[in-house]
Amino acid sequence: xxxTRSDGKLLRAVAADGDRRAFEELYRRYAPxxxxxxxxxxxxxxxxxxxxxxxxxxxxxxxxxxxxxxxxTVGADAAGWLWRIASRRLVDALRGAGARGRLRQTLARLxxxxxxxxxxxxxxxxxxGDLAGALVRLSPELxxxxxxxxxxxxxxxxxxxxxxxxxxxxxxxxxxxxxx
Numbered sequence: 001x002x003x004t005r006s007d008g009k010l011l012r013a014v015a016a017d018g019d020r021r022a023f024e025e026l027y028r029r030y031a032p033x034x035x036x037x038x039x040x041x042x043x044x045x046x047x048x049x050x051x052x053x054x055x056x057x058x059x060x061x062x063x064x065x066x067x068x069x070x071x072x073t074v075g076a077d078a079a080g081w082l083w084r085i086a087s088r089r090l091v092d093a094l095r096g097a098g099a100r101g102r103l104r105q106t107l108a109r110l111x112x113x114x115x116x117x118x119x120x121x122x123x124x125x126x127x128x129g130d131l132a133g134a135l136v137r138l139s140p141e142l143x144x145x146x147x148x149x150x151x152x153x154x155x156x157x158x159x160x161x162x163x164x165x166x167x168x169x170x171x172x173x174x175x176x177x178x179x180x
Contacts, residue, residue, distance in 0.1 A: 007078035015062060027056055030079065034086050047093050055086040 005013075005025065013022035031052060038048045059082070135143065 051090045054089050
């Protein structure tokens with residue numbers, strides 16, 4: 001039968017020796033409690049799971065150092081120490097998620113404005129400006145090369161317009177009605 005080690009001994013073994021078994025025991029002992037405690041403060045289970053993993057990863061990597069106080073029994077405050085790490089990381093994650101959400105909303109509002117894009121402004125100048133006259137004076141071969149280059153820059157990998165293939169018979173193609 002294996003001996004149950006105290007939290008302080010587990011933390012010292014993880015910090016000093018990189019003891020994988022001590023880390024696993026510490027994780028099994030505190031991960032469910034830490035996750036449940038964070039879920040009472042955050043409804044997003046994905047964020048809670050990420051923060052729990054980051055907390056124990058910080059312990060394993062040694063970026064979070066446990067310091068025993070003089071009057072403290074060995075490892076008596078390991079739960080509080082883990083909670084402090086997790087709660088700070090949870091706040092950071094929630095702040096980051098909030099900022100990302102606000103940024104997404106702002107970008108979505110900007111994306112739907114009825115402004116003329118910079119590309120459209122340039123193309124309008126091409127049709128009615130000095131560049132239009134220069135394009136007319138090009139030989140047909142050079143004009144075809146330039147048009148193929150523009151098509152390629154717009155995303156057509158072949159640089160030429162290719163007709164779309166019809167969907168194979170018996171498959172649900174777009175606009176074909178109900179599949180049979």
